[in-house]
Amino acid sequence: MSKLDHLVPINNVCNQKCVFCSAEYRMQWNKPIPLKNIFKDILEKWDYIQISWGEPLLSPDLFKILFFIRKHKKKCFIEFQTNGVFLLKNNNLDKLQKFNIDLYNVNYPCHIEEINDEIAWVKWSQTLRELAMKEIINRWLNLRINIIINKLNFIYLPEIVDYINENFAWLDRIQFSFTKAMWAADKNDEVVPLYEETEKFLINALEKCEKYNIKVDVDHIPMCFLWKYYEKHVDFNKMKMWENWVFLTEKNYVNRCNNCDKKNYCTWYRKDYLEIYTESII
DSSP states (O other), X not given: OOTTXXXXXXXXXXXXXXXXXXXXXXXXXXXXXXXXXXXXXXXXXXSEEEEXXXXXXXXXXXXXXXXXXXXXXXXXXXXXXXXXXXXXGGGXXXXXXXXXXXXXXXXXXXXXXXXXXXHHTOSSHXXXXXXXXXXXXXXXXXXXXXXXXXXXXXXXXXXXHHHHHHHOTTOSEEEEEEOOSSGGGTTOTTTSOOHHHHHHHHHHHHHHHHHHTOOEEEESSOGGGGGGGGGGBTTHHHHHHOXXXXXXXXXXXXXXXXXXXXXXXXXXXXXXXXXXXXXXXX
16 A cells, blocks of 8 residues: 555444454454554655445544645645445534545345345345445446455355446446455455455456446456456556556465466465465465
8 A cells, every 4th residue: 555545544433244344353453443543644645545345434534634635735625535324413414424435335245135145144234335425426427336355245246236237327347356255255265365366256246347438447466357448457557657556465376377467567466365265275
């Protein structure tokens, strides 16, 4: 993560318990990060701010932080990461809109309610999430739908794109993020799928995005599994500009990378993934 792209760990609580989430890690905190520390970092180095960790709308400090950002860093870009369930509660979206949020990033498990509930470990969240997503679009605000690719939803990726195109036209983009094999998903092959088994479904989903003219990004999977869509990888342009990014410490080459023509700007295999599937890699 660069100094221009930083996440604000706003709290350690959430209304969901997603199978791939970092909740177990966050609960190790003894207390929230002091506001003065967050404010100090915002002033010193953050130009692209991601409000995230837990569910930000459950933080009592959320609007204090947003007020501080807009007062002292008027030109910074704010990305608000949420599961969307509480966006329409207590006029939260109205309150957020006053701070000119640049991008609403909503985590979307699946268009099938049963799968949604199994991933999020909570019922009735899908309806509230989708109502909020539609309201974001109705207000002409920027919406990115973030789909975490995991063992429970990867076969539905093409269907999810069809559903999004039909129900959430005019969104800003979709992002497919492969599950990190960390925290709740640590060494868990029941949550983390093989890259190879997701490949045809992800490619089909990318083809549908192209067909529907939907902007799309992909993250946390080697570029070789994206075929002709490798330039959709969020790290592609970063790697072309500069190779010494911090996120590279999370990755490793494997033997199959040696003769790959994308080796110099690919972000390779995640180390946490290799802890599960090393024997499957040729």
